[in-house]
Every structure is written in C-alpha cells, then in structure tokens.
Amino acid sequence: MTADAVGGVWQYALDLADGLRAHQVEVTLAVLGPAPSEDQQAMAEAVGVKLILTGLPLDWTATRRSEVEEAARIAARIAAQAAPDLIHLNSPALAGGADFPAPVVAVCHSCVATWWQAVRSGPLPDEFTWRTELVRQGYRAADMLIAPTLAFARSTADIYELERGPAVVRNGRRGGLVCEPASSEPAAFTAGRLWDDGKNIATIDRAAARLSIPVLAAGPLDGPNGARVHVEHVRTLGRLGDEEIRTHLSKRPIFVSAARYEPFGLAVLEAAQAGCALVLSDIPTFRELWDGVAAFVPPDDDEALANAVEHFASRSELRVQQGLAARERAKSYSVEAMSAGILAAYRSLLQSKIRKSSLEEAAA
Incomplete structure (x- = not known):
C-alpha cells in the first residue's frame, strides 16, 4: 500500500x-x-x-x-x-x-x-x-x-x-475514548490542512471576528507545495498529534468546516465520534454523510457560519442533542x-x- x-x-x-x-x-x-x-x-x-x-x-x-x-x-x-x-x-x-x-x-x-x-x-x-x-x-x-x-x-x-x-x-476512523466532561464554556474548533484553499479557513477566520466565543484551529499553515495561509481572528494551534486532537474534541466544542472541497472529511468524523455539534459547509459530500445531524451553511458565507455557531453556543441542550445525533451517525463510518x-x-x-x-x- x-x-x-x-x-x-x-x-x-x-x-x-x-x-x-x-x-x-x-x-x-x-x-x-x-x-x-x-x-x-x-x-x-x-x-x-x-x-x-x-x-x-x-x-x-x-x-x-x-x-x-x-x-x-x-x-x-x-x-x-x-x-x-x-x-x-x-x-x-x-x-x-x-x-x-x-x-x-x-x-x-x-x-x-x-x-x-x-x-x-x-x-x-x-x-x-x-x-x-x-x-x-x-x-x-x-x-x-x-x-x-x-x-x-x-x-x-x-x-x-x-x-x-x-x-x-x-x-x-478509529474513535478515541472521551474521558473529559464537555467544557461549560462553549468554543468552536476546526482541524485539517489549513494551508489548503479547499479547506477554506478564510471564511472561518472572517466568521471568528463576528463570534462571541473563541475559534481554535489545528493544522499547519504552510503546505509542502509552497502554499501558505494567513489568519487574523482564529487562534491557531499548529500541527497536533492524534491524542492532542482528541483532547480538544473530548471537551465537545462546536466543530466547524467551511470546506469547498472535501471528498470525505476525516476531521469531521473524528468530531462526530466525540459528540461535537457540527456546523458544515453545504457541499454534496457533507450532505451525503451528515444530512439531518449537522447545521449546513454556504461555504463562503461567514455571517451564516457565525450565526449557526452562535445558535449552538447559546443553547447548551441543543448542542448536546446535536452532538449525540452526530455521534450516532458516526457509528456507520x-x-x-x-x-x-x-x-x-x-x-x-x-x-x-x-x-x-x-x-x-x-x-x-
């Protein structure tokens, strides 16, 4: 292989x-x-x-x-x-x-x-x-x-x-054990190859400027092909190992992806396995996998993305309910x-x- x-x-x-x-x-x-x-x-x-x-x-x-x-x-x-x-x-x-x-x-x-x-x-x-x-x-x-x-x-x-x-x-994806209680302070989280324009971190960065909660992003800003991205409002964490990612996800943040291009999306699956509420770009692959258990927004609409995140952030019971629904769907994958x-x-x-x-x- x-x-x-x-x-x-x-x-x-x-x-x-x-x-x-x-x-x-x-x-x-x-x-x-x-x-x-x-x-x-x-x-x-x-x-x-x-x-x-x-x-x-x-x-x-x-x-x-x-x-x-x-x-x-x-x-x-x-x-x-x-x-x-x-x-x-x-x-x-x-x-x-x-x-x-x-x-x-x-x-x-x-x-x-x-x-x-x-x-x-x-x-x-x-x-x-x-x-x-x-x-x-x-x-x-x-x-x-x-x-x-x-x-x-x-x-x-x-x-x-x-x-x-x-x-x-x-x-x-092999799911990790969720061993920490969900954080009482809501936050948003994303992970992936941030340097890849297909991941569209720019929309998340613009949305972060509108949000009342922090937005954390795990992943490299520089790619092996020379690509580089700059963000101003997202708190970047750099490349994290699997266990570090699982530690962040175990607190059940609101997981966001504004990807324009995502043939599957392992990071979304990991977040769903951890019981995170999902806010995803409305692209065919995400609809196929997560329809009914995620909030969907147009990929480049930072205002809609911020509104969807704030909706979950201000409603803890809904956040938990959506996270459980995502976790149940994730069992299929x-x-x-x-x-x-x-x-x-x-x-x-x-x-x-x-x-x-x-x-x-x-x-x-």
Missing part, C-alpha cells in the same frame, strides 16, 4: 491496515513525500505495519511529469520485492506509470482536477493539466477504483470520463465497516483475476 504522511491518507492507511489485520491481511506501507514524524511512525509501529520510507515525490508536489513517472517505476520495484498478493495505491497516478506485479486497487481520495472544479474556475493551469493526465492514466490502468463517497465517485467519473465509476467504500468493504473489494478483484486466468488457460 502507498500512502503519504501529509494529510488524511495517513490516518486512512493506518486505520485500514489495523482493520485488515483482524482478517489476517498483512500490509507493507510505502510512504511517499515527506517522512512521517516520530509520533506518526509510532502509530504505524503500534498497528504492526512495516514502513518503507521512499522519499519519492507525491504527484501533487512534483515539479515535472517525469518525477512522477520515475516514482511509479521505483514504487513498482519496491512492490515486486515485497511480493504482495495485491497493490493498494492511495496515489492513483502511479498506476499508469509502471507495470505493477499484482492486481491494482486505486483509491480516489482527491485530485487536482476535482479540487480545481470546486475551488477555482476557468481552465486548468498548465501545472495541473499534466498531473490530471497522469491521474487519468492511473485510473484507466488500475484494475479497480474505490471512492469514499458517492458524490465524489460521481464527480471523479464525470471529470475523467470513466466508463464505470469508482465503487464506494466509505472511510472509517467505523474502521470495521471500512475494512470489511475494502476486503470485499480485494476479494472480488482477486477472484475475477483467477477466473480470467482460468478461462485464458482453458482457451489456450
């Missing part, structure tokens, strides 16, 4: 590896991009994953097409040395750049083309065009595609003109359910390959 340590794919890969271990599936994790931090490597060790730190560039941080193509060839050689039954690519662009030694499942977590459609307008810039073509080749070369939501599967199929859309297996769905996809692919091979042998 490939992964990176920059965003939610890291948690996804480790939770999935942990869930698959219960089914006697062993995972070797080839890490592209920046090396995992010490606490991230400790997480991998705790779930029994063998790490291979490749130092290879990610497709969205590489400066040239040739870098991604070379990364694909090296990743394929690493895979051959591990001799797996199956390849799980969390960077689908790699699939089209090399011949992998086993059937390939590619997971559509995100891509620059769908990001651009949601966050920007007009034609793709040159640096996105070649990346999109690499992803297109990867999608067509993979033996199976998986997406975390139906909304994102449809968007992916539309943009890449796929004959068959990705299968949907919703993400899961468990690591066990995700692992079962992925394992079923693995088995389906492997069985189809066996049938195809048997038919070819019979024909010969």
